[in-house]
Amino acid sequence: xxxxxxxxxEGRVLTDPDVTASYGRDRTFLEPGKARAVVLAxxxxxxxxxxxxxSEHQVPVVPRGAxxxxxxxxxAVDGCVILSLHRMTAIRELSAGDEIAVVEPGxxxxxxxxxxxxxxxxxxxxxxxxxxxxIGGNLATNAGxxxxxxxxxxxxxxxxxxxxxxDGRILNTGRRTVKGVTGYDxxxxxxxxxxxxGVITLATVRLRRAPAPPATVAAEFTSAVDAASAxxxxxxxxxxxxxxxxxxxxxxRAIDDWKNIGLEPGTRAMLIAQSEDGAEQRMAGLCEExxxxxxxxxxxxxxxxxxxxLAYPAKERLGQCLVEDVCVPRxxxxxxxxxxxxxxxxxxxxxxxxxxxxxxNLHPVFVxxxxxxEPPPNVWAAADEVFRAxxxxxxxxxxxxxxxxxxxxxxxxECGPVVTEIHHGIKQLFDPQNILxxxxxx
Amino acid sequence: xxxxxxxxxEGRVLTDPDVTASYGRDRTFLEPGKARAVVLAxxxxxxxxxxxxxSEHQVPVVPRGAxxxxxxxxxAVDGCVILSLHRMTAIRELSAGDEIAVVEPGxxxxxxxxxxxxxxxxxxxxxxxxxxxxIGGNLATNAGxxxxxxxxxxxxxxxxxxxxxxDGRILNTGRRTVKGVTGYDxxxxxxxxxxxxGVITLATVRLRRAPAPPATVAAEFTSAVDAASAxxxxxxxxxxxxxxxxxxxxxxRAIDDWKNIGLEPGTRAMLIAQSEDGAEQRMAGLCEExxxxxxxxxxxxxxxxxxxxLAYPAKERLGQCLVEDVCVPRxxxxxxxxxxxxxxxxxxxxxxxxxxxxxxNLHPVFVxxxxxxEPPPNVWAAADEVFRAxxxxxxxxxxxxxxxxxxxxxxxxECGPVVTEIHHGIKQLFDPQNILxxxxxx
Numbered sequence: 086x087x088x089x090x091x092x093x094x095e096g097r098v099l100t101d102p103d104v105t106a107s108y109g110r111d112r113t114f115l116e117p118g119k120a121r122a123v124v125l126a127x128x129x130x131x132x133x134x135x136x137x138x139x140s141e142h143q144v145p146v147v148p149r150g151a152x153x154x155x156x157x158x159x160x161a162v163d164g165c166v167i168l169s170l171h172r173m174t175a176i177r178e179l180s181a182g183d184e185i186a187v188v189e190p191g192x193x194x195x196x197x198x199x200x201x202x203x204x205x206x207x208x209x210x211x212x213x214x215x216x217x218x219x220i221g222g223n224l225a226t227n228a229g230x231x232x233x234x235x236x237x238x239x240x241x242x243x244x245x246x247x248x249x250x251x252d253g254r255i256l257n258t259g260r261r262t263v264k265g266v267t268g269y270d271x272x273x274x275x276x277x278x279x280x281x282x283g284v285i286t287l288a289t290v291r292l293r294r295a296p297a298p299p300a301t302v303a304a305e306f307t308s309a310v311d312a313a314s315a316x317x318x319x320x321x322x323x324x325x326x327x328x329x330x331x332x333x334x335x336x337x338r339a340i341d342d343w344k345n346i347g348l349e350p351g352t353r354a355m356l357i358a359q360s361e362d363g364a365e366q367r368m369a370g371l372c373e374e375x376x377x378x379x380x381x382x383x384x385x386x387x388x389x390x391x392x393x394x395l396a397y398p399a400k401e402r403l404g405q406c407l408v409e410d411v412c413v414p415r416x417x418x419x420x421x422x423x424x425x426x427x428x429x430x431x432x433x434x435x436x437x438x439x440x441x442x443x444x445x446n447l448h449p450v451f452v453x454x455x456x457x458x459e460p461p462p463n464v465w466a467a468a469d470e471v472f473r474a475x476x477x478x479x480x481x482x483x484x485x486x487x488x489x490x491x492x493x494x495x496x497x498x499e500c501g502p503v504v505t506e507i508h509h510g511i512k513q514l515f516d517p518q519n520i521l522x523x524x525x526x527x
Numbered sequence: 528x529x530x531x532x533x534x535x536x537e538g539r540v541l542t543d544p545d546v547t548a549s550y551g552r553d554r555t556f557l558e559p560g561k562a563r564a565v566v567l568a569x570x571x572x573x574x575x576x577x578x579x580x581x582s583e584h585q586v587p588v589v590p591r592g593a594x595x596x597x598x599x600x601x602x603a604v605d606g607c608v609i610l611s612l613h614r615m616t617a618i619r620e621l622s623a624g625d626e627i628a629v630v631e632p633g634x635x636x637x638x639x640x641x642x643x644x645x646x647x648x649x650x651x652x653x654x655x656x657x658x659x660x661x662i663g664g665n666l667a668t669n670a671g672x673x674x675x676x677x678x679x680x681x682x683x684x685x686x687x688x689x690x691x692x693x694d695g696r697i698l699n700t701g702r703r704t705v706k707g708v709t710g711y712d713x714x715x716x717x718x719x720x721x722x723x724x725g726v727i728t729l730a731t732v733r734l735r736r737a738p739a740p741p742a743t744v745a746a747e748f749t750s751a752v753d754a755a756s757a758x759x760x761x762x763x764x765x766x767x768x769x770x771x772x773x774x775x776x777x778x779x780r781a782i783d784d785w786k787n788i789g790l791e792p793g794t795r796a797m798l799i800a801q802s803e804d805g806a807e808q809r810m811a812g813l814c815e816e817x818x819x820x821x822x823x824x825x826x827x828x829x830x831x832x833x834x835x836x837l838a839y840p841a842k843e844r845l846g847q848c849l850v851e852d853v854c855v856p857r858x859x860x861x862x863x864x865x866x867x868x869x870x871x872x873x874x875x876x877x878x879x880x881x882x883x884x885x886x887x888n889l890h891p892v893f894v895x896x897x898x899x900x901e902p903p904p905n906v907w908a909a910a911d912e913v914f915r916a917x918x919x920x921x922x923x924x925x926x927x928x929x930x931x932x933x934x935x936x937x938x939x940x941e942c943g944p945v946v947t948e949i950h951h952g953i954k955q956l957f958d959p960q961n962i963l964x965x966x967x968x969x
Contacts, residue, residue, distance in 0.1 A: 182759060182858035205765070227708045238706060240715075241683070256945045262854045264680060264886050265923035266669045266719045267930055267941050268950055268969060273682075273715030277708050294765035317624060323647070323736035362804075412704045416624035444706050481707040488709055499709050503698045507956075508710055514952045527710060 086122060088142075089166070092134040099123045108169060109161035111154040112214075114405055114459060115490060118163035120147070127172050129249065129286040135168055136284065137253035145523050148280040150190065150222025153214040155408045156489025158226060158279045158525055168284060170221045176200055177287070184292045185244060185261060190221025190285050197290075206292040209236035212485070213394065221285050227277030229485030231393075234443035235327040235361075236293060238485065240276040247287035248275055251516040261289055274511070279487050279526035282515040299327050299359035301386025304372035305352040305379040309333055309426075312354040313419040315375035316442040319358065320415060324368050328359040329443030330393050333422070335429075336437040336450075339399040340392065351378060356442070357389050396439045400450050403435065407451040407460050407491075409468060411475035412484030415445040424474035425449050432467035446484035473498065488526045496527070528564060530584075531608070534576040541565045550611060551603030553596040554656075556847055556901060557932060560605035562589070569614050571691065571728040577610055578726065579695035587965050590722040592632065592664025595656040597850045598931025600668060600721045600967055610726060612663045618642055619729070626734045627686060627703060632663025632727050639732075648734040651678035654927070655836065663727050669719030671927030673835075676885035677769040677803075678735060680927065682718040689729035690717055693958040703731055716953070721929050721968035724957040741769050741801035743828020746814035747794040747821040751775055751868075754796040755861040757817035758884040761800065762857060766810050770801040771885030772835050775864070777871075778879040778892075781841040782834065793820060798884070799831050838881045842892050845877065849893040849902050849933075851910060853917035854926030857887040866916035867891050874909035888926035915940065930968045938969070 090098045099105065100122045109117030121144075124135045139146045145165040152159055161167055173189035176197060180186070181204040188197055194215040198208040211230035212218055218228070224246070229238045236242075245259030259265070259272035275282055306312040312331050319326060332340075334353045341348035356377075358368045369380045383389065400406050413421045422438065425447070429436040440447040449471055451464045460468070472482055472495045482492050482499050497505065508527040512519070532540045541547065542564045551559030563586075566577050581588045587607040594601055603609055615631035618639060622628070623646040630639055636657040640650040653672035654660055660670070666688070671680045678684075687701030701707070701714035717724055748754040754773050761768060774782075776795045783790035798819075800810045811822045825831065842848050855863045864880065867889070871878040882889040891913055893906045902910070914924055914937045924934050924941050939947065950969040954961070 180856070180858070182763065183856040184762070185856070227712075229706055233706070237683075240712070241679075250945075254945050256949060257943065258946070260923050261856050261921045262887055262923055262926065263857075264671055264675070264854050264883075264888050264926040266925050266927055267923050267934075267938070268946060269724075269953055270669075270682065270712075270715045270719055271946070271949060273712045276712065278711055282711075294767070320626070321624065325736070412706050414622070414625040414627070414703050415705075416622070441706075445704055446706050479703045481702050481704055481709050483708050484704065484706040485708055492709075496709070501699065503692075503696050504700070504710060504713070507698060507713060510956045511711055511953075514949075514956055 089135065089138045092138055093124065093131055097125050097131055099125065105167065108149065108167045111152045111157060111159045113155060113157045113491060115157045115160050116458060117161040118165065120161040120165050120167045123167045123169060125169050125172050129247065132168065132249045132284050132286050133253045135166065136249055136251060139166060139520050140252045140518060143518055143520060145520050147522050148284045150219035151217050153218040153222065154226060154487065154489060156487045156491045158487050158489035160490060162524060171219060179204065181206060183261065185289055186292055187287065187289050188220050189287060190219060192220045194218050194220055194223055201292045202295055205295055207295040208242065208290065209293050210239045210242055213397065220288060224276050224285055224288055225278065225280050226487040229441065229446065231328045231330065231441065234329050234441060235325060240273055242291045243272055243276050243288060244291055245289040246272055246275055246285050248283035248285055250283045251518065251521050256283065259289065279489065280522040281512060281526050282521065296327065296361035299361045299386065300365035301383045301389050302358045302365050302369045302372065303381045303389045304356045304377040305349065306354045306377050307351050309354040309422045310419040311376040312356050313422055313442065315356055315372045315377065316418060317416060318371040318375055319368050320443060322367060322371060324360060324364040325362060326358045326368065326443055327361045328357065330357045331440040331442035332393065332396060333438040335435060336396050336400065336439055339403055339437055340395050343399050343402055344395065346392065357393055359386060400437050400452060404452045404455050405457065407453065407464060407468060409449045409451065409471060410483045410486040411471060411480055412444065412446040413475055413478045413480030417478040417480065418442060418445055421447060421474060421478055425471055428467045428470040432463040434464050434467040436467065444484065490525060531577065531580045534580055535566065535573055539567050539573055541567065547609065550591065550609045553594045553599060553601045555597060555599045555933060557599045557602050558900060559603040560607065562603040562607050562609045565609045565611055567611050567614050571689065574610065574691045574726050574728050575695045577608065578691055578693060581608060581962050582694045582960060585960055585962060587962050589964050590726045592661035593659050595660040595664065596668060596931060597928045598933045600929050600931035602932060604966060613661060621646065623648060625703065627731055628734055629729065629731050630662055631729060632661060634662045636660050636662055636665055643734045644737055647737055649737040650684065650732065651735050652681045652684055655839065662730060666718050666727050666730055667720065667722050668929040671883065671888065673770045673772065673883065676771050676883060677767060682715055684733045685714055685718050685730060686733055687731040688714055688717055688727050690725035690727055692725045693960065693963050698725065701731065721931065722964040723954060723968050724963065738769065738803035741803045741828065742807035743825045743831050744800040744807050744811045744814065745823045745831045746798045746819040747791065748796045748819050749793050751796040751864045752861040753818040754798050755864055755884065757798055757814045757819065758860060759858060760813040760817055761810050762885060764809060764813060766802060766806040767804060768800045768810065768885055769803045770799065772799045773882040773884035774835065774838060775880040777877060778838050778841065778881055781845055781879055782837050785841050785844055786837065788834065799835055801828060842879050842894060846894045846897050847899065849895065849906060849910060851891045851893065851913060852925045852928040853913060853922055854886065854888040855917055855920045855922030859920040859922065860884060860887055863889060863916065863920055867913055870909040870912040874905045876906050876909040878909065886926065932967060
């Protein structure tokens with residue numbers, strides 16, 4: 086440890102057990118392992134020095150942004166060094182003409198978006214945590230968000246990366262141009278690799294023209310299946326919503342209990358949709374055609390989107406949460422909702438679901454008793470049923486949160502033996518000593 | 528060879544030297560090596576049998592779609608078996624609700640687009656060769672096209688792949704959902720890998736809503752730099768063109784010599800732009816503000832786009848062509864055009880350039896004497912200068928054609944030693960015997 090301290094500028098290495106413990110968690114309930122130190126990197130050189138030292142001594146390294154992950158990807162493992170990138174916050178370049186930014190990994194997602202807006206641009210990916218999450222963490226998990234129904238996920242905005250490899254070598258992937266096919270797509274390989282292949286120290290990301298302020302539609306339905314049918318109709322009509330969210334009955338009740346939103350007794354689901362292209366009346370009409378009981382169109386939708394953003398805190402009031410993240414082909418949305426409701430009933434578990442419905446990406450949140458170290462068996466049983474249902478419907482275990490630790494036990498259901506072999510071969514190539522975020526993602 | 532014939536259904540293996548020679552070329556001038564056989568695969572099983580046999584006997588395999596490549600990626604190497612996928616032409620599924628298609632690699636790109644249009648959808652990627660190129664070839668090269676300024680390149684439409692690996696194992700990558708983050712992004716790794724990592728036998732691709740028919744703007748300029756400035760202005764104004772092409776003076780003259788289009792003597796460049804969102808008048812205005820001498824807006828732009836599609840055949844009338852493909856950040860477009868013109872003058876070479884200008888992707892075509900086995904030294908010298916200029920301006924050697932054989936000698940200028948090491952490590956992982964398209968791409 087003295088060697089590491091010596092290799093880095095004064096004050097970068099923290100070993101106080103209270104401090105290391107506070108850096109060990111993400112947003113899951115998972116009990117972290119005991120880290121031996123936290124490195125607060127302020128430059129690429131700090132990252133290189135840390136990884137060289139870790140390679141030499143075969144010490145596990147857990148890279149970390151803001152710790153807003155929902156799958157355990159950045160939880161500490163025993164004996165590790167936590168490598169925090171949250172102090173690398175420079176926006177090195179923002180080119181309005183080329184519509185790109187070059188940013189350090191600790192930049193807060195919403196800060197980059199705000200910086201882009203000053204030039205009439207935006208940074209599109211907006212995970213729910215975007216006011217506190219970092220670009221580096223978003224890249225590591227290939228984060229999604231509300232806008233990705235129109236603008237794609239984080240990978241779709243990543244053009245090039247500077248990555249420090251496990252042995253301290255520096256790899257530059259991708260480019261500054263919007264197109265380019267020289268060599269293998271290493272940028273996409275690192276995006277979503279959850280810190281297991283290297284540590285991202287700089288990213289060239291794509292910005293987009295900031296759109297006109299959207300108009301917002303809110304529609305109440307007497308059944309979630311009707312709401313899901315309206316989603317299909319909106320997509321099929323080519324409305325190109327910039328946001329299309331479904332909130333189920335359990336979630337609406339949790340919000341209503343807290344904030345008294347005047348939920349009608351017959352309302353079993355709500356859709357919130359936005360259009361930047363003047364399609365709000367068409368979307369409203371399609372909601373009515375698909376059985377909506379109440380439809381509102383508003384110019385300023387901030388209150389309605391605010392309602393959607395209350396979903397998580399409203400559930401957290403009810404107990405501890407296992408936040409899940411299945412994604413299914415869009416046409417399977419009604420069936421998936423029915424299967425979630427069936428799993429909740431069969432195992433007597435409260436499951437509150439919100440969905441990025443336009444993408445078929447559902448977040449069933451399994452609520453369980455506070456104080457328990459982990460979800461009780463009936464919650465795991467219900468979750469197991471939900472995962473299997475998603476795969477059965479042609480879907481995936483995780484649409485945007487990542488595998489982390491939480492979903493590893495179901496991984497083999499989705500990835501057959503050949504994929505698993507290839508995953509481990511790639512891991513071996515980049516990190517032969519298995520020091521980078523060991524035990525995560527694959 | 529008898530063993531291979533025995534392993535495949537009757538008639539799949541052709542060994543007549545005239546036939547194998549005819550399958551050995553792509554669209555470049557490159558003299559192919561001597562193949563020992565052509566396999567006309569009709570199923571995944573045929574591909575598996577071929578690769579198993581090739582692995583066992585360490586025979587090189589060159590996979591091939593329609594042979595429309597422009598970089599030598601599918602030219603035969605000595606002693607190889609050419610594995611042609613062009614008979615695997617089934618569109619296995621087309622789901623309008625999920626906006627996906629599941630297709631075999633030999634499907635002609637435009638055929639998939641036409642099939643999608645019957646459902647109000649489209650397949651967006653449209654390389655210039657899309658009436659004759661295959662989806663498999665497009666995936667292998669990550670092909671671009673005219674529409675990608677709005678809809679992205681082939682990789683942006685690839686959701687999942689079935690790939691036969693060098694040893695005959697079957698790997699399924701990706702998924703049917705629009706989002707998903709389970710495991711490493713193997714789909715993106717295979718897209719653009721130019722047949723060096725595996726053979727794609729099935730692809731799940733994304734379809735998009737077919738847009739309204741576009742309106743077309745054609746603008747003539749007295750300088751290419753003015754035209755490039757108009758491109759920047761159109762992008763900066765957020766017009767979202769669905770096509771934005773620049774044709775330089777040498778190309779216009781080649782077309783005019785052939786088709787008598789009435790080219791004005793003062794016209795030194797032309798822009799052709801399309802909008803599906805009613806932005807044609809704004810784009811026309813921006814062309815005028817940037818010095819266009821003549822601007823037309825047309826509802827039916829098929830003639831104008833047809834003019835653009837004449838660019839290649841018009842140049843081929845003048846001699847043999849070395850078709851290049853550099854891509855630069857958009858703001859560097861005027862400077863890149865000036866550098867191409869300087870290289871042409873310095874080395875006394877005719878270079879005709881068209882550009883997917885909205886992407887900063889230029890195709891300088893170096894015309895040289897017919898009958899020569901390869902470009903003469905002054906053409907290579909000019910090309911070398913153009914490649915170095917693109918890299919110097921923050922660009923790349925190839926925006927959409929691939930590295931193939933043609934650009935290998937410049938590869939090290941763009942990919943440093945770490946990238947090169949990683950490329951070879953990945954190749955080694957997937958193809959330890961180096962039998963898949965050896966000598967290409969990396």
